[in-house]
Amino acid sequence: MSLFLTLLSYGTALLLVAAVSFYAYFLYSYTYWSKKGVPYLEPKFPYGNCTSLFAKAKGYSVGMVDSCYKKMREQGWKVGGFFTVARPTLLVLDPEYVRDILVKDFSNFVDRGFYYVKHDKTTENLFVVDEINWKNIRTKLTPTFTTGKMKMMFPLITHACGQMTKFMEQLAEKKQDIDIRECLAMFTTDVIVSCALGLDSNCFTDKESKFRNIGKSYFSFKDVLLAAKVSLMNYAPELAVQLGIPSLKKEQRQFFVNIIGSTVDYRRKNNVRREDFLQLMINLLDQPKDAPNHLTFDQVIAQVSIFFVAGFETSSSTMTFALYELAKHQELQDRLRDEINTALNDKKELTYESINEMQYLQQVIDETLRLYPVVSNLQRKCVQDYTFKNSNMVVEKGVTCVIPIFSIQRDPEFFKDPLMFDPDRFSPENKNNIVPYSNLPFGEGPRNCIGLRFGYMQSKIGIIEIIRRFKLTISPSTKMPIQIDPDFFILQPLETLYLQAAPISSSSSRAFLCRGQPYIILSEPIKMSLFLTLLSYGTALLLVAAVSFYAYFLYSYTYWSKKGVPYLEPKFPYGNCTSLFAKVRGYSVGVVDSCYKKMREQGWKVGGFFTIARPTLLVLDPEYVRDVLVKDFSNFVDRGFYYFKHDKISENLFVMDETNWKNIRIKLTPTFTTGKMKMMFPLITHACGQMTKFMEQLVEKKQDIDLRECLAMFTTDVIVSCAFGLNSNCFTDKENKFRNIGKSFFSFKDVLLAAKVSLMNYAPELALQLGIPSMKKEQRQFFVNIIGSTIDYRRKNNVRREDFLQLMINLLDQPKDAPNHLTFDQVIAQVGIFFVAGFETSSSTMTFALYELAKHPELQDRLRDEINTALNDKKELTYESINEMKYLQQVIDETLRLYPVVSNLQRKCVKDYTFKNSNMVVEKGVTCVIPIFSIQRDPEFFKDPLTFDPDRFSPENKNNIVPYSNLPFGEGPRNCIGLRFGYMQSKIGIIEIIRRFKLTISPSTKMPIQIDPDYFILQSRETLYLQAAPI
DSSP, rough: HHHHHHHHHHHHHHHHHHHHHHHHHHHTTHHHHHHHOOBBBBBBTTTOOOOTGTOOTTTTSHHHHHHHHHHHHHHSSSEEEEEEEEEEEEEEEEEEEEEEEIIGGGGGOOBOOOOOOTGGGGGOTTTTTOTTTHHHHOOOOGGGHHHHHHHHHHHHHHHHHHHHHHHHHHHTTEEEEEEEEOOOHHHHHHHIIIIIEEEEEOOTTTOOOOOHHHHHTTTOOOOHHHHHHHHHHHHOOHHHHHHHSSSOOHHHHHHHHHHHHHHHHHHHHHHHOOOSHHHHHHHHHHHHHTSTTTHHHHHHHHHHHHHHHHHHHHHHHHHHHHHHHHHHHHHHHHHHHHHHHHHHHSSSSSSSHHHHOOOHHHHHHHHHHHHSSSBBOOEEOOOOOETTTSSEEEEEETEEHHHHHHHHHTTTTTSTTTTOOOOGGGGTTTTGGSSSTTTOOOOOOOTTTHHHHHHHHHHHHHHHHHHHTTTEEOTTTTTTSBBBBBSSSSSOOOOOEEEEEEOSSSSOOOOOOOTHHHHTTSSOBBBBHHHHHHHHHHHHHHHHHHHHHHHHHHTTTTHHHHHHHHBBBOOOTTTOOOOOOOGTTTTHHHHHHHHHHHHHHHOOOOOEEETTEEEEEEEEOHHHHHIIIIITTGGSSSSSOOOOOOGGGOOTTOOOOOOTTTHHHHHHGGGHHHHHHHHHHHHHHHHHHHHHHHHHHHHTOOOOOOOHHHHHHHHHEEEEIIIIIIOOOOTOOOOOHHHHHHHTTTOOOHHHHHHHHHHHHHHHHHHHHHTOOOOHHHHHHHHEEEEEHHHHHHHHTTTTOOSSSHHHHHHTOOTTSTTTOOOHHHHHHHHHHHHHHHHHHHHHHHHHHHEEEEEEEEHHHHHHHHHHHHHHHOOOHHHHHHHHHHHHHHHHHHHHHHHHHHHHHEOOOOOEEEEEEEOOEEEETTTEEEEEHHHHHHHTSSSSTTTTGGGGGGGTGGGGTTTTTTOOTOOOOTOOHHHHHHHHHHHHHHHHHHHHEEEEEEETTTTSOBBBBOOBBBBSOOEEEEEEEEO
């Protein structure tokens, strides 16, 4: 229980601390711009200036930045501060300041400021690399985009364009609308795959093209985990780096590793060379490692992946908007088609030179990029403190500057009628009138878009071949006017754009560009809204949750005072677990014993306490214990443990509630009769023989015995034999699957498991809604497989054994409507609990018993004498002989008093109850804890309680024990059903060891032993080592 409660308690405390810290941090962050003397938009907690957060205008997306720009322009600011969440950011509105950042004072703003993991070279692409590496990589890549290289790649683009126009012709014949954005994305994917990798992606013929699918994955943000990761990259990059979060998704990274690796291998083995981007990369890869131009394989992956993403998305976006505007303005479409036909002069083949002669095509693309810049804003990070000219405004190192090119390029101060599509703005006579740095579709300065030439060429060819062949009109299916999706950093329409195409004899075209090839990679083109939503909702909910938690806790802590029940004063957030951080938690022995002692000092018969915020009643008085367990049992039928009622595998006798427990108990009771015990007796003695043989081997080697592990292997062998009719062979198989699965039930190192069990204990309703099972998946599957295969074997081979599983099979084979019928899942549940309870409880009892006998040689000798007398030199034990050994019974009873396996009993009140001779009402739903460990060590009930004295349970003394002060197996209708089996197994184990070995405590054992306060099941904190000498 300790780990579970720790998780919840730490979580609660940390939640409050985190919420207060977050709030304080946000308020402090919001003073940033005022301290710097920079005009700024007033932020609102917790999302800063994302005032349209819940309307999906967030992050550095077009919607959020454009909203800030308009507010600042109204104030006449040249620059202005704003906040995305708590991150101070500078918006640069004035074109002269834009020039200073991008060109004149570029050395102060070298970085783009996007996240990447520097130790992961596959993320070190030209778009994101910082000031240290960008120039080196750009120098290496520049030769790819020379005029000569463009001419070499020209035929690859025209070939891909032929596939696209054929596809459009097929749709036109069927009179189907064209999803123009998807059509162009398939074209640009074919182009990039051919130019970058020298491969055919066949997007128009293969609807499941792996290249198209991987391309789409860069712009799919339905994955909440991805949203969380990118939010970390943007708003907590240091933490993201520490966590090693990659910029590429795992499947994207592996895709490029496989594709590039296999292509490079093929070219090398077959001496193939192609004039494409990958060949340039191979040339750099083949440079000596110490050569300045050398690139590693991971760096090659980084550059190829950015070329792929930037190349297909940016050009397809530009062509989409260009063709939409041309379809909307037929006169402009006709004018462009005329230019194309004139330039080609009825030639079918395009040439690199001919497309560059088309002046109006260039104007169409330039106007498209003004009205619809692919990347809506540029981002630069200040790398050294900077002061804007003619001002005292200092931009500190580390601050991000955003240049809102979408907003500037639609500002009527710079472009008359800015929302009108007018290519003549860029005619030779007009373009010189454009305010410098007010139109920056590819950025500007040393870090402008390296793929500008390629982007223009690809877009021009695509537009030419479509316009020369088809007359485009807007389909009625397209919602007009189109809306820009405000959530994206990359510009795209909110709804699908459908066009209709009618074939014509000749056509013309026009193009777009790689628009921000660099920009598109951004940080895996981000739908910023989802990421910011996650962080903003998280922050707000964190605060709400913390305040709600605190209020809920304070309210909960008034529970016992309202009921008039004496109680221990709780402390937020861990209630009465005052030693929480010293690992005393939950209903573990430590926390319950601590509460018991404090209440006993006050003379209380019952007392309230709190674990976390859960009110719990501790029942100290043996008479009240009797009432709860026996006299008024009907009020306390439930044990109150979590189980998932819809999962029958978790419906075992130990946990099930008042509705079902009695029916199951009646079915299982025949397993534990005297007759059944006698039948299982030989199975236990056989397993005991394996244990003593193992101990003899250790003795011969003069090795210490890890007593608890040795006895756990013995009891595992016993239970597997008695429950399944199988041999587990724990003493010969060190990787025994049964022993390992047994250990897993008592291993709590798994934090996810801790979280689940905390939910089961403290928020069971939520756990039920989430469908959390009581068993781990591997435990459940283990029992399903073992039990299923064993039952099948017995049925097929007509095998019957006198064991627990056979009883289950008998009940399983009953007609489904018979009262005794059990389902297969219910069988698994009962066998599972029999396995766990049977091996752990008995091994724990024997461990402590043998430890005390080793510690007290006189008691050990007395017991050995009784054993020898009872057996009268016979080698074989019998069921009758073990029951004649009265002192053995006393030894086990005293062990269970001093070391009860289960440290406390738990009962849940199922209907309101008033304790006799009091007005204290226990409400339905309240858990009552009976602290048997504490009661059985209380000097009021047992003199010298820490002394191991088996004579307390002698015939003449045991009647003096206060009733209900000794309850190692519980009491009443829901006492331990396996009591007989537990006694028999423990007795046989102790007899066979004591009759064969003289036990002493090893010097390796730390004395005195300490009980681990963290557990509900009693166990020693340190390993108990004994030494054994044959006798």
